[in-house]
Amino acid sequence: MLYHMTALKIPAVINVFENVLGGPAVLHEPHFSGNEWTYVKECIDTGWVSTAGAYVERFEDMLCHVTGVKHAIATVNGTAALHVAMILAGVKPGDEVIVPSLTFVATANAVVMAGAIPHFADAEIETLGIDATKLRAHLQAVSKSHDGIPHNIATGCRIAAVVCMHTFGHPVDLDAVAKVCREFDIPLIEDATESLGSYYKGRHTGNHGLLAALSFNGNKTVTSGGGGAILTNDDHLGKQAKHLTTTARVSHDFESIHDSVGFNYRLPNINAALGCAQLEALTEAIEKKRRLAEMYRTAFAPIAGIKFFTEPVFAVSNYWLNLLLLDAADVAVRDEILSKTNAEGFMTRAVWRPMHLLDMYTSCPRMDLPVVDDIYARSINIPSSPQLANA
Numbered sequence: 001m002l003y004h005m006t007a008l009k010i011p012a013v014i015n016v017f018e019n020v021l022g023g024p025a026v027l028h029e030p031h032f033s034g035n036e037w038t039y040v041k042e043c044i045d046t047g048w049v050s051t052a053g054a055y056v057e058r059f060e061d062m063l064c065h066v067t068g069v070k071h072a073i074a075t076v077n078g079t080a081a082l083h084v085a086m087i088l089a090g091v092k093p094g095d096e097v098i099v100p101s102l103t104f105v106a107t108a109n110a111v112v113m114a115g116a117i118p119h120f121a122d123a124e125i126e127t128l129g130i131d132a133t134k135l136r137a138h139l140q141a142v143s144k145s146h147d148g149i150p151h152n153i154a155t156g157c158r159i160a161a162v163v164c165m166h167t168f169g170h171p172v173d174l175d176a177v178a179k180v181c182r183e184f185d186i187p188l189i190e191d192a193t194e195s196l197g198s199y200y201k202g203r204h205t206g207n208h209g210l211l212a213a214l215s216f217n218g219n220k221t222v223t224s225g226g227g228g229a230i231l232t233n234d235d236h237l238g239k240q241a242k243h244l245t246t247t248a249r250v251s252h253d254f255e256s257i258h259d260s261v262g263f264n265y266r267l268p269n270i271n272a273a274l275g276c277a278q279l280e281a282l283t284e285a286i287e288k289k290r291r292l293a294e295m296y297r298t299a300f301a302p303i304a305g306i307k308f309f310t311e312p313v314f315a316v317s318n319y320w321l322n323l324l325l326l327d328a329a330d331v332a333v334r335d336e337i338l339s340k341t342n343a344e345g346f347m348t349r350a351v352w353r354p355m356h357l358l359d360m361y362t363s364c365p366r367m368d369l370p371v372v373d374d375i376y377a378r379s380i381n382i383p384s385s386p387q388l389a390n391a
Protein backbone atom coordinates (compact mmCIF):
# COMPACT_ATOMS: atom_id res chain seq x y z
CA MET A 1 0.00 0.00 0.00
CA LEU A 2 1.30 3.44 -0.91
CA TYR A 3 0.75 6.41 1.36
CA HIS A 4 0.72 9.68 -0.52
CA MET A 5 -0.92 11.97 1.97
CA THR A 6 1.22 13.39 4.70
CA ALA A 7 -1.50 12.78 7.30
CA LEU A 8 -1.26 9.03 6.68
CA LYS A 9 2.49 9.03 6.82
CA ILE A 10 2.90 9.31 10.57
CA PRO A 11 1.02 6.10 11.48
CA ALA A 12 2.94 4.39 8.66
CA VAL A 13 6.28 5.48 10.14
CA ILE A 14 5.25 4.31 13.62
CA ASN A 15 4.12 1.04 12.07
CA VAL A 16 7.58 0.51 10.54
CA PHE A 17 9.24 1.15 13.91
CA GLU A 18 6.92 -1.36 15.60
CA ASN A 19 7.65 -3.99 12.95
CA VAL A 20 11.41 -3.46 12.71
CA LEU A 21 12.22 -2.65 16.36
CA GLY A 22 9.52 -4.60 18.17
CA GLY A 23 9.20 -1.94 20.88
CA PRO A 24 10.49 1.36 22.24
CA ALA A 25 14.10 2.19 21.34
CA VAL A 26 16.59 5.00 21.95
CA LEU A 27 18.78 6.58 19.25
CA HIS A 28 22.06 4.82 20.10
CA GLU A 29 23.10 3.07 23.29
CA PRO A 30 26.19 1.06 24.20
CA HIS A 31 26.17 -2.71 24.27
CA PHE A 32 28.52 -4.73 26.51
CA SER A 33 28.59 -8.46 25.90
CA GLY A 34 32.29 -9.36 25.71
CA ASN A 35 35.39 -8.78 27.83
CA GLU A 36 34.43 -5.29 29.08
CA TRP A 37 33.94 -6.28 32.72
CA THR A 38 37.07 -8.48 32.83
CA TYR A 39 39.36 -5.79 31.42
CA VAL A 40 37.97 -2.92 33.52
CA LYS A 41 38.12 -5.05 36.67
CA GLU A 42 41.76 -5.85 35.90
CA CYS A 43 42.56 -2.11 35.85
CA ILE A 44 41.01 -1.68 39.29
CA ASP A 45 42.53 -4.85 40.71
CA THR A 46 46.04 -3.87 39.57
CA GLY A 47 45.70 -0.14 40.30
CA TRP A 48 46.45 0.83 36.66
CA VAL A 49 43.47 3.11 36.12
CA SER A 50 45.06 6.32 34.84
CA THR A 51 47.01 7.46 31.78
CA ALA A 52 49.87 4.97 32.21
CA GLY A 53 48.92 1.33 31.66
CA ALA A 54 49.09 -1.39 29.07
CA TYR A 55 45.54 -1.06 27.74
CA VAL A 56 46.18 2.41 26.26
CA GLU A 57 48.90 1.10 23.96
CA ARG A 58 46.93 -2.06 23.22
CA PHE A 59 43.95 0.11 22.25
CA GLU A 60 46.18 2.16 19.93
CA ASP A 61 47.59 -1.00 18.32
CA MET A 62 44.08 -2.33 17.78
CA LEU A 63 43.02 0.98 16.17
CA CYS A 64 45.99 0.80 13.77
CA HIS A 65 45.02 -2.75 12.89
CA VAL A 66 41.33 -1.92 12.35
CA THR A 67 41.88 1.27 10.33
CA GLY A 68 45.11 0.40 8.55
CA VAL A 69 46.54 3.77 9.67
CA LYS A 70 50.17 3.71 10.80
CA HIS A 71 49.82 5.74 14.01
CA ALA A 72 46.91 6.01 16.46
CA ILE A 73 47.20 8.21 19.55
CA ALA A 74 44.44 7.74 22.13
CA THR A 75 42.91 10.89 23.64
CA VAL A 76 40.31 11.79 26.29
CA ASN A 77 37.66 12.48 23.64
CA GLY A 78 37.17 13.18 19.95
CA THR A 79 37.10 16.94 20.40
CA ALA A 80 40.59 16.84 21.97
CA ALA A 81 41.78 14.69 19.04
CA LEU A 82 40.43 17.26 16.57
CA HIS A 83 42.00 20.13 18.54
CA VAL A 84 45.47 18.58 18.39
CA ALA A 85 44.97 17.57 14.73
CA MET A 86 44.37 21.28 13.93
CA ILE A 87 47.59 22.32 15.64
CA LEU A 88 49.61 19.56 13.96
CA ALA A 89 48.19 20.48 10.55
CA GLY A 90 49.67 23.95 11.11
CA VAL A 91 46.53 25.87 12.05
CA LYS A 92 47.53 29.06 13.88
CA PRO A 93 45.54 31.71 15.74
CA GLY A 94 43.81 34.03 13.25
CA ASP A 95 43.66 31.41 10.47
CA GLU A 96 40.45 30.16 8.88
CA VAL A 97 39.59 26.47 8.62
CA ILE A 98 36.99 25.13 6.19
CA VAL A 99 34.53 22.84 7.98
CA PRO A 100 31.13 21.44 6.98
CA SER A 101 28.17 23.44 8.26
CA LEU A 102 26.31 20.15 8.64
CA THR A 103 28.20 18.59 11.54
CA PHE A 104 28.21 18.11 15.29
CA VAL A 105 29.34 21.32 16.99
CA ALA A 106 32.69 19.80 18.11
CA THR A 107 34.12 20.09 14.56
CA ALA A 108 33.70 23.88 14.59
CA ASN A 109 34.58 24.22 18.29
CA ALA A 110 37.93 22.47 17.74
CA VAL A 111 38.80 25.16 15.16
CA VAL A 112 38.10 27.87 17.76
CA MET A 113 40.09 25.93 20.39
CA ALA A 114 43.08 26.25 18.03
CA GLY A 115 42.48 30.03 17.89
CA ALA A 116 41.13 29.93 14.33
CA ILE A 117 37.84 30.81 12.64
CA PRO A 118 35.50 28.23 11.07
CA HIS A 119 34.58 28.86 7.43
CA PHE A 120 31.52 26.82 6.47
CA ALA A 121 31.12 24.58 3.43
CA ASP A 122 28.02 23.15 1.77
CA ALA A 123 27.14 19.45 1.56
CA GLU A 124 26.18 17.17 -1.33
CA ILE A 125 23.02 15.14 -1.02
CA GLU A 126 24.59 11.79 -2.06
CA THR A 127 27.09 11.76 0.83
CA LEU A 128 25.84 14.43 3.29
CA GLY A 129 29.50 15.55 3.36
CA ILE A 130 31.46 18.44 1.81
CA ASP A 131 30.71 19.05 -1.88
CA ALA A 132 34.13 19.04 -3.56
CA THR A 133 32.96 20.82 -6.72
CA LYS A 134 31.47 23.67 -4.70
CA LEU A 135 34.57 23.77 -2.50
CA ARG A 136 36.80 24.28 -5.55
CA ALA A 137 34.55 26.97 -7.02
CA HIS A 138 34.37 28.73 -3.66
CA LEU A 139 38.13 28.70 -3.11
CA GLN A 140 38.65 30.01 -6.66
CA ALA A 141 36.20 32.83 -5.98
CA VAL A 142 37.17 33.92 -2.47
CA SER A 143 40.86 33.09 -2.07
CA LYS A 144 44.16 34.29 -3.44
CA SER A 145 47.54 32.66 -3.00
CA HIS A 146 50.32 34.52 -1.16
CA ASP A 147 53.64 32.66 -1.09
CA GLY A 148 51.80 29.49 -2.08
CA ILE A 149 49.31 29.76 0.80
CA PRO A 150 45.65 30.54 0.06
CA HIS A 151 44.24 33.59 1.84
CA ASN A 152 40.63 34.71 2.11
CA ILE A 153 40.53 37.91 -0.01
CA ALA A 154 37.74 39.45 2.10
CA THR A 155 39.23 38.79 5.55
CA GLY A 156 42.94 38.58 4.74
CA CYS A 157 43.17 35.37 6.80
CA ARG A 158 45.13 32.29 5.79
CA ILE A 159 42.94 29.31 4.87
CA ALA A 160 44.99 26.81 6.84
CA ALA A 161 43.07 23.53 6.62
CA VAL A 162 39.99 21.74 5.34
CA VAL A 163 38.13 19.38 7.68
CA CYS A 164 35.78 16.90 6.04
CA MET A 165 33.37 14.83 8.12
CA HIS A 166 31.88 11.40 7.37
CA THR A 167 28.29 12.21 8.25
CA PHE A 168 26.45 9.56 10.28
CA GLY A 169 29.23 7.16 9.22
CA HIS A 170 28.83 7.65 5.44
CA PRO A 171 32.17 8.46 3.79
CA VAL A 172 32.46 11.75 1.95
CA ASP A 173 33.90 11.59 -1.61
CA LEU A 174 37.46 11.58 -0.26
CA ASP A 175 39.30 11.44 -3.62
CA ALA A 176 37.42 14.49 -4.85
CA VAL A 177 37.88 16.52 -1.64
CA ALA A 178 41.56 15.52 -1.32
CA LYS A 179 42.15 16.58 -4.96
CA VAL A 180 40.79 20.08 -4.30
CA CYS A 181 42.96 20.32 -1.17
CA ARG A 182 46.04 19.35 -3.22
CA GLU A 183 45.18 21.90 -5.93
CA PHE A 184 45.09 24.70 -3.35
CA ASP A 185 47.86 23.25 -1.17
CA ILE A 186 45.63 23.07 1.92
CA PRO A 187 46.06 20.18 4.39
CA LEU A 188 43.05 17.87 4.79
CA ILE A 189 41.88 16.63 8.20
CA GLU A 190 39.24 13.89 8.40
CA ASP A 191 36.69 14.16 11.20
CA ALA A 192 36.19 10.38 11.24
CA THR A 193 34.56 10.43 14.67
CA GLU A 194 31.41 8.80 13.29
CA SER A 195 32.97 6.46 10.74
CA LEU A 196 34.85 3.71 12.59
CA GLY A 197 34.23 0.63 10.44
CA SER A 198 33.38 2.66 7.30
CA TYR A 199 35.36 2.23 4.09
CA TYR A 200 35.92 4.51 1.11
CA LYS A 201 36.75 2.53 -2.06
CA GLY A 202 37.92 -0.36 0.08
CA ARG A 203 40.16 1.68 2.38
CA HIS A 204 39.15 2.57 5.94
CA THR A 205 38.22 6.22 6.50
CA GLY A 206 40.90 8.22 8.31
CA ASN A 207 43.65 7.24 5.86
CA HIS A 208 43.14 9.94 3.26
CA GLY A 209 43.93 13.17 5.08
CA LEU A 210 47.12 14.36 6.77
CA LEU A 211 45.45 13.54 10.10
CA ALA A 212 42.10 12.20 11.29
CA ALA A 213 40.12 12.05 14.53
CA LEU A 214 38.04 9.23 16.01
CA SER A 215 35.57 9.38 18.93
CA PHE A 216 34.57 6.71 21.45
CA ASN A 217 31.80 8.65 23.16
CA GLY A 218 28.95 6.63 24.65
CA ASN A 219 26.73 7.07 21.58
CA LYS A 220 29.32 6.07 18.98
CA THR A 221 29.69 2.63 17.36
CA VAL A 222 32.48 1.70 19.81
CA THR A 223 32.69 3.36 23.22
CA SER A 224 35.40 3.70 25.86
CA GLY A 225 33.03 5.71 28.08
CA GLY A 226 34.65 8.85 26.73
CA GLY A 227 37.59 8.81 24.39
CA GLY A 228 39.05 9.61 21.03
CA ALA A 229 42.12 9.10 18.87
CA ILE A 230 44.31 10.99 16.45
CA LEU A 231 45.21 9.00 13.33
CA THR A 232 48.07 9.72 10.94
CA ASN A 233 50.27 7.90 8.45
CA ASP A 234 53.04 10.48 9.00
CA ASP A 235 55.76 9.30 11.42
CA HIS A 236 56.77 12.78 12.57
CA LEU A 237 53.16 13.90 13.17
CA GLY A 238 52.49 10.65 15.03
CA LYS A 239 55.35 11.41 17.44
CA GLN A 240 54.23 15.01 17.83
CA ALA A 241 50.66 13.92 18.53
CA LYS A 242 51.79 11.66 21.37
CA HIS A 243 54.01 14.46 22.74
CA LEU A 244 51.38 17.21 22.66
CA THR A 245 48.65 15.00 24.18
CA THR A 246 50.91 14.00 27.09
CA THR A 247 51.71 17.54 28.38
CA ALA A 248 54.80 17.76 26.11
CA ARG A 249 56.79 15.88 28.72
CA VAL A 250 60.43 15.14 27.96
CA SER A 251 61.63 11.75 29.15
CA HIS A 252 64.11 11.99 32.07
CA ASP A 253 65.12 9.58 34.83
CA PHE A 254 64.24 11.84 37.75
CA GLU A 255 63.26 15.31 36.54
CA SER A 256 59.91 16.61 35.35
CA ILE A 257 60.55 18.64 32.17
CA HIS A 258 58.18 19.92 29.48
CA ASP A 259 59.46 21.53 26.29
CA SER A 260 56.28 23.33 25.14
CA VAL A 261 52.71 24.02 26.23
CA GLY A 262 51.07 20.61 25.91
CA PHE A 263 47.70 19.13 26.79
CA ASN A 264 46.54 16.63 29.39
CA TYR A 265 44.64 14.71 26.71
CA ARG A 266 45.87 11.10 27.15
CA LEU A 267 43.13 8.47 27.45
CA PRO A 268 43.07 6.80 30.91
CA ASN A 269 43.82 3.07 31.03
CA ILE A 270 40.39 2.23 32.49
CA ASN A 271 38.72 3.81 29.46
CA ALA A 272 41.14 2.08 27.09
CA ALA A 273 40.32 -1.26 28.74
CA LEU A 274 36.65 -0.74 27.95
CA GLY A 275 37.59 0.37 24.42
CA CYS A 276 39.71 -2.77 23.79
CA ALA A 277 36.82 -5.05 24.71
CA GLN A 278 34.49 -3.03 22.50
CA LEU A 279 36.89 -3.15 19.52
CA GLU A 280 37.01 -6.95 19.81
CA ALA A 281 33.27 -6.88 18.98
CA LEU A 282 33.49 -4.25 16.21
CA THR A 283 32.96 -6.60 13.26
CA GLU A 284 29.85 -8.06 14.87
CA ALA A 285 28.51 -4.59 15.74
CA ILE A 286 28.96 -3.38 12.14
CA GLU A 287 27.27 -6.49 10.75
CA LYS A 288 24.30 -5.84 13.02
CA LYS A 289 24.16 -2.15 12.14
CA ARG A 290 24.22 -2.96 8.43
CA ARG A 291 21.49 -5.57 8.91
CA LEU A 292 19.32 -3.05 10.80
CA ALA A 293 19.83 -0.54 7.96
CA GLU A 294 18.71 -3.15 5.43
CA MET A 295 15.61 -3.91 7.54
CA TYR A 296 14.75 -0.20 7.60
CA ARG A 297 15.42 0.21 3.87
CA THR A 298 13.04 -2.61 3.02
CA ALA A 299 10.38 -1.48 5.47
CA PHE A 300 10.40 2.17 4.37
CA ALA A 301 10.55 1.38 0.64
CA PRO A 302 6.74 1.29 0.12
CA ILE A 303 6.18 4.61 1.91
CA ALA A 304 6.09 7.33 -0.71
CA GLY A 305 7.66 10.62 0.25
CA ILE A 306 10.16 9.14 2.70
CA LYS A 307 13.61 7.96 1.66
CA PHE A 308 15.83 5.86 3.89
CA PHE A 309 19.35 7.20 3.35
CA THR A 310 21.74 4.56 2.00
CA GLU A 311 25.53 4.52 1.63
CA PRO A 312 27.17 6.29 -1.33
CA VAL A 313 28.13 3.99 -4.25
CA PHE A 314 31.85 4.08 -3.45
CA ALA A 315 31.42 3.32 0.25
CA VAL A 316 30.77 0.56 2.71
CA SER A 317 29.29 2.39 5.66
CA ASN A 318 28.92 1.56 9.34
CA TYR A 319 25.43 3.19 9.31
CA TRP A 320 26.25 4.85 12.64
CA LEU A 321 23.03 6.88 12.80
CA ASN A 322 20.26 5.93 10.41
CA LEU A 323 18.51 8.74 8.56
CA LEU A 324 15.17 9.40 6.92
CA LEU A 325 14.89 12.09 4.26
CA LEU A 326 11.39 13.50 3.73
CA ASP A 327 10.31 14.76 0.32
CA ALA A 328 10.45 18.53 0.01
CA ALA A 329 6.65 18.57 0.01
CA ASP A 330 6.59 17.04 3.47
CA VAL A 331 8.98 19.38 5.27
CA ALA A 332 6.01 20.79 7.17
CA VAL A 333 5.35 17.46 8.92
CA ARG A 334 8.93 16.91 10.14
CA ASP A 335 8.25 18.23 13.62
CA GLU A 336 4.97 16.34 13.87
CA ILE A 337 6.71 13.08 12.94
CA LEU A 338 9.38 13.88 15.54
CA SER A 339 6.92 14.60 18.34
CA LYS A 340 4.58 11.67 17.61
CA THR A 341 7.33 9.06 17.23
CA ASN A 342 9.00 10.22 20.47
CA ALA A 343 5.62 10.09 22.22
CA GLU A 344 5.32 6.45 21.12
CA GLY A 345 8.72 5.61 22.63
CA PHE A 346 10.71 5.61 19.39
CA MET A 347 13.53 8.08 19.89
CA THR A 348 13.97 10.24 16.82
CA ARG A 349 15.83 13.53 16.43
CA ALA A 350 16.22 16.32 13.91
CA VAL A 351 19.78 16.42 12.58
CA TRP A 352 22.14 18.95 14.19
CA ARG A 353 21.14 22.54 13.64
CA PRO A 354 23.74 23.62 11.03
CA MET A 355 26.72 25.55 12.36
CA HIS A 356 25.95 28.74 10.41
CA LEU A 357 22.62 28.98 12.26
CA LEU A 358 24.13 28.70 15.76
CA ASP A 359 24.43 32.01 17.65
CA MET A 360 28.20 31.90 18.11
CA TYR A 361 28.87 31.07 14.44
CA THR A 362 26.37 33.19 12.49
CA SER A 363 28.98 35.78 11.49
CA CYS A 364 31.63 33.30 10.31
CA PRO A 365 32.67 33.23 6.66
CA ARG A 366 30.83 30.69 4.50
CA MET A 367 29.79 29.69 1.03
CA ASP A 368 26.13 29.48 0.00
CA LEU A 369 24.66 26.55 1.93
CA PRO A 370 21.42 25.54 0.16
CA VAL A 371 21.98 21.78 0.48
CA VAL A 372 22.79 21.98 4.19
CA ASP A 373 19.62 24.04 4.77
CA ASP A 374 17.63 21.50 2.74
CA ILE A 375 19.04 18.44 4.56
CA TYR A 376 18.40 20.08 7.93
CA ALA A 377 14.78 20.86 7.04
CA ARG A 378 13.80 17.36 5.98
CA SER A 379 15.96 14.87 7.88
CA ILE A 380 15.20 12.67 10.86
CA ASN A 381 17.64 10.40 12.73
CA ILE A 382 16.08 7.14 13.88
CA PRO A 383 17.05 4.39 16.39
CA SER A 384 20.37 2.79 15.35
CA SER A 385 21.87 0.68 18.17
CA PRO A 386 23.38 -2.53 16.72
CA GLN A 387 21.51 -4.72 19.21
CA LEU A 388 18.22 -3.59 17.59
CA ALA A 389 18.98 -5.88 14.65
CA ASN A 390 18.18 -8.78 17.00
CA ALA A 391 14.60 -7.65 17.55
Ligand SMILES: *Cc1c(COP(=O)(O)O)cnc(C)c1O
Binding pocket: 077, 078, 079, 080, 103, 104, 106, 107, 165, 191, 193, 194, 214, 215, 216, 217, 227, 228
Ligand atom coordinates in the same frame (compact mmCIF):
# COMPACT_ATOMS: atom_id res chain seq x y z
C1 LIG B 1 31.20 12.62 18.29
C2 LIG B 1 31.73 13.66 17.39
C3 LIG B 1 32.89 14.39 17.71
C4 LIG B 1 33.72 14.22 18.96
O1 LIG B 1 32.99 14.04 20.07
P1 LIG B 1 33.54 13.74 21.53
O2 LIG B 1 32.26 13.68 22.29
O3 LIG B 1 34.40 14.88 21.92
O4 LIG B 1 34.27 12.43 21.54
C5 LIG B 1 33.37 15.31 16.78
N1 LIG B 1 32.75 15.51 15.60
C6 LIG B 1 31.63 14.82 15.27
C7 LIG B 1 31.04 15.06 13.93
C8 LIG B 1 31.08 13.89 16.16
O5 LIG B 1 29.97 13.24 15.80
